[in-house]
Amino acid sequence: MPFRDYLESRSRSSMEHRRVQLYAILFLADCVLLYGSISLGGLLANGNLPSVRAMQIMQLVVPIYIVIAAYNRVYSIRALDDLRYGIGRAIVALGVSSMLFLVMTFYVRTSDDFARSTFSIAILVALVLMIALRIIAYMVIRRRYGGRVRNVLVIEDGGPHIDFPKADRVVADPDLVESAQIDPRALDMIGRAMRNMDRVIVSCPVERRKFWTAIMRAAGVHGEVVSEALQELGALALERDHGFSFLVVSAGPLGLRARLTKRAIDLAITVPLLLILSPVMLIVALLIKLEDGGPVFFVQPRMGQGNCMFDMLKFRSMRVEKLDSRGDRSTARDDDRITRIGRFIRRTSIDELPQLLNVLRSEMSLVGPRPHALGSLANEKLFWEIDQDYWQRHSLKPGLTGLAQVRGYRGATETESHLTDRLRADLEYIRTWSPMVDFRIMLATARVLVHPNAY
Known part of the structure; x- marks a missing residue:
């Protein structure tokens, strides 16, 4: 109004x-x-x-x-x-x-x-x-x-529409804005509208931001100006240093204390697990070696934290002559490349156990976004060609398991939605991380170790 x-x-x-x-x-x-x-x-x-x-x-x-x-x-x-x-x-x-x-x-x-x-x-x-x-x-x-505990006023002056719940909304007509620069009565009208407001948000063109900034400063309110450019950049904050203003466009998802906590959880669980599971891992390694005499481990470059690559370890489940080092071809349900022991260890997720060594080397975490093969495709497109937010999933260490996995997003990525579903879950995990989230995912992982899409 x-x-x-x-x-x-x-x-x-x-x-x-x-x-x-x-x-x-x-x-x-x-x-x-x-x-x-x-x-x-x-x-x-x-x-x-x-x-x-x-x-x-x-x-x-x-x-x-x-x-x-x-x-x-x-x-x-x-x-x-x-x-x-x-x-x-x-x-x-x-x-x-x-x-x-x-x-x-x-x-x-x-x-x-x-x-x-x-x-x-x-x-x-x-x-x-x-x-x-x-x-x-x-x-x-x-x-x-009505659930309101603060006064918020949105002033629409030709800028992008703001969908802000529980806020009062007014429209500033051009004549009022023009007259406010010379007419005290127009300024009085704007000032009375801003009075006792906890927050005032103005959506206006670039050329009028300076005017509204001066008005809100004079009114002594907590004032904000909407910027479409900043929205596109996803700016987090504004900082001032040495007389310059800087936009904060990225920040690590976890602070030092949180990173230390996550690393402590990884070590506290990984070291005992390696000791307990070492007999199983030795038996699996022996069976792989006995079946065809090839290498025990399959080593493949994957993208890790900070978009830096590392060598991820798995028990080899494919025939040596048909190994796919780039991951160009997703595994199918009746894949002719899988060995007999490989089919069993993939179905039970035992092939992932060597990644505990990656966790020990701080290349991975127990919980995090699963690292994808560099050549993985969905609908004949590379993963990062499908969604521009794909690289953001690498702001945390990749994990042995993750939110996407416990929600059932496993197996081949045959359609673009298979990738976007996993990506949305990974980004949700990064936004909402806490030690309790990690523990819940680890407990939920026990239910999906044997999964119909694990082949």
């Missing part, structure tokens, strides 16, 4: 004021719940009200909780908007404050003066009530305010 119509229909109340009220309600309710829980804990533990000493203990716990909660963003915009985040922050704050209190009482030797059972029950009761409180608050916000 136009600016004038928007000003007439806009509610005068600010979501910022509502948020402050919600923070205050949650804060006071948390304090009351903590004090009330000690009374309820005493009744549940001893059948009577707690002692004065127990109430004094809670008077120590509450201030500690308040400090930890403030530091842990228990009362924040995201805690109001994201139920899981809000509950998680409250649980962490209560747990940390309880542990700090217990440590303090241990060092000052006062832990014998209060009933541990009463304290434990009180904390558990407080935890349950705090979770219930946040569920109620979340439902109230959704019902009363």
Whole structure:
């Protein structure tokens, strides 16, 4: 709608004021719940009200909780908007404050003066009530305010359309923009529309970005200007250094701590697995050698992390004279190149076990995008010719297993969708990585070790 119509229909109340009220309600309710829980804990533990000493203990716990909660963003915009985040922050704050209190009482030797059972029950009761409180608050916000916890204004001034949920939307006609540069009344209209906004987003042509930037700076709001060029580049952030502005267009998916964690998980699992499976690997190697006298391992160059190649190891499952070093031909269900022992080890995924050595050498990870042969085709096209995002899957180490594999995307890539399905799963894994994701994929892999598409 136009600016004038928007000003007439806009509610005068600010979501910022509502948020402050919600923070205050949650804060006071948390304090009351903590004090009330000690009374309820005493009744549940001893059948009577707690002692004065127990109430004094809670008077120590509450201030500690308040400090930890403030530091842990228990009362924040995201805690109001994201139920899981809000509950998680409250649980962490209560747990940390309880542990700090217990440590303090241990060092000052006062832990014998209060009933541990009463304290434990009180904390558990407080935890349950705090979770219930946040569920109620979340439902109230959704019902009363439509799920909005911040004021967002989108100004459309001839730029690309922005599909932004839960945002107010106004259209700036050219006459208003022109007059705003010389007419204080037009500036007043724009300023009143931006008042009390937590975020203002302007979509406009390049030539008017400077104008809107000056307007938003003067209005003192958090202002953003949409850029189609930056959208095409996928810019992540803007940095300034030595008087220059730089666009951040890429960043490693994992920080140092996450990379160390992932490597520690790999080593902690790979080393014991190699020891446990070494008899199986020796038997398989002996059977391969006995069948035709050829090499035990099939070594093939694959693309690894950072688009750098490495030699991937597999137990050889094909006849020596028909080995496909480039991977130009996908394996078929009744492939005449497969040996007798090769058919068994491919069906059971035993042929992949030597890649544990690749993990040990830090060329691969237990979980990650599966490395593809360089000559792999789908619909007579190389993989990177099908989707321009293909190379992004190499921002993490390739894995023995991955999200695509546990979703059933295995076997020959006969159509382009076979490749794009795997690619979407790989990119999803990179975006959402966490240690728990890796553990879930490893557990799920056990169900697909023997798979109809493993041939």
